[in-house]
Amino acid sequence: MRTMNRTDSVIKVQDLTLAYGDIVIQKALNFEVRRGDIFVIMGGSGCGKSTLLMHLIGLQKPLHGDIFYGKERLWGVSSEQREQLLRKVGVLFQSGALLSSMTLAENIALPLAEFTALSKKEIDQTVSYKLALVGLAGFEGYYPSEISGGMQKRAGLARAMALDPEILYFDEPSAGLDPISAQLLDELIQSLRDSLGATIIMVTHELASIFAIGTHSIFLDSEAKTAIAFGSPDQLLKTSQDPRVLNFLTRGHPERAGQGVRHE
Amino acid sequence: MSNAAALNGEDFNPMTEGLRDGQRLSLDVTRLGVWDSYLMIALIDVMRRCHDRHIGVDTSGLPKGMAALLELSSRVPERTDAIKGVAHRAWLERLGESARSVWLDGFFLTQFIGESATSMVALITGRARFRPIDLWLQIQACGPSALPIVTLISLLVGLILAFVGAVQLALFGAELYMADLVSLGMTREMGALMTAIIMAGRSGAAFAAQMGTMNVNLEISALRVMGFTASDFLVLPRMLALILVMPFLGLYADLMGIIGGGIVAISFFDIPLTQFIQRTSESVHLTDFFIGLFKCSLFGVLIALAGCFRGIQCGRSASAVGEAATSAVVTSIVFIVVADSVVTLICHRLGI
Numbered sequence A: 001m002r003t004m005n006r007t008d009s010v011i012k013v014q015d016l017t018l019a020y021g022d023i024v025i026q027k028a029l030n031f032e033v034r035r036g037d038i039f040v041i042m043g044g045s046g047c048g049k050s051t052l053l054m055h056l057i058g059l060q061k062p063l064h065g066d067i068f069y070g071k072e073r074l075w076g077v078s079s080e081q082r083e084q085l086l087r088k089v090g091v092l093f094q095s096g097a098l099l100s101s102m103t104l105a106e107n108i109a110l111p112l113a114e115f116t117a118l119s120k121k122e123i124d125q126t127v128s129y130k131l132a133l134v135g136l137a138g139f140e141g142y143y144p145s146e147i148s149g150g151m152q153k154r155a156g157l158a159r160a161m162a163l164d165p166e167i168l169y170f171d172e173p174s175a176g177l178d179p180i181s182a183q184l185l186d187e188l189i190q191s192l193r194d195s196l197g198a199t200i201i202m203v204t205h206e207l208a209s210i211f212a213i214g215t216h217s218i219f220l221d222s223e224a225k226t227a228i229a230f231g232s233p234d235q236l237l238k239t240s241q242d243p244r245v246l247n248f249l250t251r252g253h254p255e256r257a258g259q260g261v262r263h264e
Numbered sequence B: 001m002s003n004a005a006a007l008n009g010e011d012f013n014p015m016t017e018g019l020r021d022g023q024r025l026s027l028d029v030t031r032l033g034v035w036d037s038y039l040m041i042a043l044i045d046v047m048r049r050c051h052d053r054h055i056g057v058d059t060s061g062l063p064k065g066m067a068a069l070l071e072l073s074s075r076v077p078e079r080t081d082a083i084k085g086v087a088h089r090a091w092l093e094r095l096g097e098s099a100r101s102v103w104l105d106g107f108f109l110t111q112f113i114g115e116s117a118t119s120m121v122a123l124i125t126g127r128a129r130f131r132p133i134d135l136w137l138q139i140q141a142c143g144p145s146a147l148p149i150v151t152l153i154s155l156l157v158g159l160i161l162a163f164v165g166a167v168q169l170a171l172f173g174a175e176l177y178m179a180d181l182v183s184l185g186m187t188r189e190m191g192a193l194m195t196a197i198i199m200a201g202r203s204g205a206a207f208a209a210q211m212g213t214m215n216v217n218l219e220i221s222a223l224r225v226m227g228f229t230a231s232d233f234l235v236l237p238r239m240l241a242l243i244l245v246m247p248f249l250g251l252y253a254d255l256m257g258i259i260g261g262g263i264v265a266i267s268f269f270d271i272p273l274t275q276f277i278q279r280t281s282e283s284v285h286l287t288d289f290f291i292g293l294f295k296c297s298l299f300g301v302l303i304a305l306a307g308c309f310r311g312i313q314c315g316r317s318a319s320a321v322g323e324a325a326t327s328a329v330v331t332s333i334v335f336i337v338v339a340d341s342v343v344t345l346i347c348h349r350l351g352i
Helices: A049-056 A081-086 A104-115 A121-132 A150-160 A179-196 A205-214 A232-238 A241-251 A254-259 B007-017 B035-052 B064-076 B091-124 B130-141 B142-170 B175-215 B219-225 B228-267 B273-283 B286-313 B318-350
Strands: A011-020 A021-032 A039-044 A064-069 A089-092 A167-171 A199-203 A218-222 A226-231 B024-026 B056-058
Touching: A011 A049, A011 A241, A011 B228, A021 A049, A021 A199, A021 A226, A039 A049, A039 A179, A039 A205, A049 A167, A049 A199, A081 B056, A089 A150, A089 B219, A104 A121, A104 A150, A104 A205, A104 B007, A104 B273, A121 A150, A121 A199, A121 A254, A167 A179, A179 A205, A205 A232, A218 A241, A226 A232, A232 B064, A241 A254, A241 B007, B035 B056, B064 B219, B091 B228, B091 B286, B130 B142, B130 B175, B142 B175, B175 B219, B175 B228, B175 B273, B175 B286, B175 B318, B219 B228, B228 B286, B286 B318
Parallel strands: A039 A199, A039 A218, A089 A167, A167 A199, B024 B056
Antiparallel strands: A011 A021, A011 A064, A218 A226
């Protein structure tokens, strides 16, 4: 088991500029994610949250700046090195992004078969275990199209966890889920962090999740094109003076900021 | 406003026409029965006119729901910068842009071919990351299931070749040579060409649609995060499947075409079967077969490249997947015909 040292910086983002072609989405981003954090990237729709995620997981090259995993750079190194770094990362995409031509078991077995020396039997056992963790025991033979959206998302999580990653990314984990499923997923994320010692980074604008499990956060703003607030969500709600942040965290009723909005 | 059924926007114009600066318009709907969005549209229009002419509007006579809707529709001001005008561009600019997109297309295609070639090398050195089962599934999808359509098309092409040839050859009383024409035509040219065009429509379009949909669902992104490249995991099995399957399909098409020609020769031109077989075996050499089979494999590579390239390039919408499939077929057929001409020219120069 990994040692939990709270001061470890797992990811460090340095002067990052994100762009699509010539259009700058976000600039001058600087932040650190520490081991064991549930780090929330929040902000209104279209502010570049998902774009930032794409950069963090190496799918898009930043226009400027770099991302450090521990001490190692993600960009400015060869693609083999980048791939090596990303081996300790798991990603749950918004819709699950399971390979639709494969069963759930085949989906989860894919990284196991490629990147571990496990035998066929051991892989099968691991697959069943991971599916059981997300509450899908017995669904090995199902195709993604045969199960509901919430189940697809959980199966996607099982695949993201296949290689016991140190860092788990979530893109809008509770989008499209009913309140109870969303709450269960939140609890699952939290217990994964606690039991596996993983670091969680999630992109979301779901206030309930943000306050329930977020330990740190940055707030991206589409007008300023950069992060305008840092800190734990609870702290931000109490102390932030920025109307944009307060409006977001209180669903447009900043006057209720001190009254425990999240419990309404 | 009692006669709601007969109201429309124009009916309100006279109401505002007669008003002057400083006057107020008061709205009273006490006798209004049922109303819908058209009334609201008309009211919004009236209020806008009044606003432009600095005439106050008293909405206190409106029912609560109507007032709330009016308020809601004007709460967020219209974003004038958000309206998409029809961009008017000079023809030179449009020409330049199309030229640039052709250039970029070629650039990305070259890059894609490079990546696929790297994957081929990785395959030979045993480092390619793909599931062997995918190769078998693709072979099955491309090969045996294409047999019925290949049978039909090749048989008919053989038939057509025989008829067209025989009519001309009959002028010289040389109908017997239709056997040479059909068998040489099929083995060197038509067998490979027709198979390739069938496969471009069947498998090329399927590849593009599959990979386009995977792109839409972010499956390709998920693969990349897991350390698989699209060129290894998706392109390689498809390309290998076509390289392996196409020669067999081509050979089968040759046979079917010759049978088609034979049917015409025997039943319409009274050429004995033995003579037809003898002429065929005398005219077709092993080289002709090999040229045909080589073409088949080459076309297989081109179809897989075009199909997968268009699929990976695909945008993230349902119509983009359709466009990807269409353009995969068009690109494949262009590639096939150009490559066929080049090979034929080379063979002619080399004298084989």
